[in-house]
Amino acid sequence: MVEPAPALRQGGQAVDFRGETHLTVLERMGLIPALRDLQTGGSPIRFVDERGRTLLRLPAEFAGGEIEVLRGDLAQLLYERGLPHTEYLFGDSISRADVDTWSTGRVCLVGDAACGATIGGMGSGTAMVAAYVLAVELARAGDDHRTAFTRYENRLRKYAKGCQAGGNRTGASSSPPPPRPACVCATACCPVRCS
Ligand SMILES: Cc1cc2nc3c(=O)[nH]c(=O)nc-3n(C[C@H](O)[C@H](O)[C@H](O)COP(=O)(O)OP(=O)(O)OC[C@H]3O[C@@H](n4cnc5c(N)ncnc54)[C@H](O)[C@@H]3O)c2cc1C
Incomplete structure (x- = not known):
């Protein structure tokens, strides 16, 4: 695994997994229990007009899907799971494909x-x-x-x-x-x- 950044990139916002395909793949990868421990629970969303008046409210599940985790937590989890089988090279890059x-x-x-x-x-x-x-x-x-x-x-x-x-x-x-x-x-x- 080659990454130009000097270390694992921890930034980013929430990543949501939703639907049968995502959940089946996560299950087969053995990631569901760890992701459940990390999940954010989602956040409700409110759309406002230019005066701040509420136009629409959406429940947490709408944007969060079945499992929502912060991108940095997901990256850390995948990085740790890969450690025994993967050579990680930070501060390097591959040619553009x-x-x-x-x-x-x-x-x-x-x-x-x-x-x-x-x-x-x-x-x-x-x-x-x-x-x-x-x-x-x-x-x-x-x-x-x-x-x-x-x-x-x-x-x-x-x-x-x-x-x-x-x-x-x-x-x-x-x-x-x-x-x-x-x-x-x-x-x-x-x-x-x-x-
Ligand atoms: C505004 C916005 C909102 C989004 N919201 C969501 C969302 O809610 N849910 C969701 O699932 N997805 C969302 N996405 C999409 C999601 O961010 C991407 O689809 C996802 O990050 C793709 O993962 P990736 O590993 O393919 O690419 P990336 O996450 O971009 O990772 C690519 C990696 O390759 C490295 N790299 C670049 N060039 C080289 C090189 N030459 N050699 C070696 N390494 C290199 C980079 O440093 C980077 O670490 C959103 C995207 C945007 C822009």
Whole structure:
């Protein structure tokens, strides 16, 4: 595991796991009890208008999913679980992989590098599912990594696309529209109507 940061990166906010696929993978990875110990319990969310008046309240489970943990806690847990089997190299980097599909030669992408998603797209959960499926397919295929990479991408692509689409909807609904541009021109060519 190669990471340019000098040590394990502890920052970030909450990561939520939700739905059968996430929970099944976490269960098979043996992570559920440790994650239950670390879970935040979620936080209720309140949307307000420009005067601070409440427009909408959402319960903690809405944003927190079935299990929500802080990103730093998740990173620490995965790091510790990997220690017996993994060589960690901090302060180093790999060359950039620029590929049309999720793999080329002996290089295979997981997480955001393969199928990135922002808020609401469950990118961290998808990254965990992808890592698990890749590991399963590598084990199934023995020495034939090309077959493993193809099976991994075939199994994951549709699921990842669905998660990304969820992120598109969340982004649109949780970001206010941009402010109207200030009018700086009063000529007939000005495309902005001023009121
Ligand atoms: C605003 C926002 C909100 C989000 N909210 C959520 C959410 O609520 N829930 C959720 O599940 N996901 C959320 N996501 C998505 C989530 O953050 C990502 O999907 C997730 O971090 C992907 O994990 P990753 O390991 O693929 O990538 P990263 O977490 O980005 O990790 C990549 C690592 O690779 C390292 N690296 C970079 N270049 C090199 C190199 N050349 N060599 C070696 N290492 C390198 C980086 O330092 C980094 O540590 C959100 C994202 C954004 C932007």
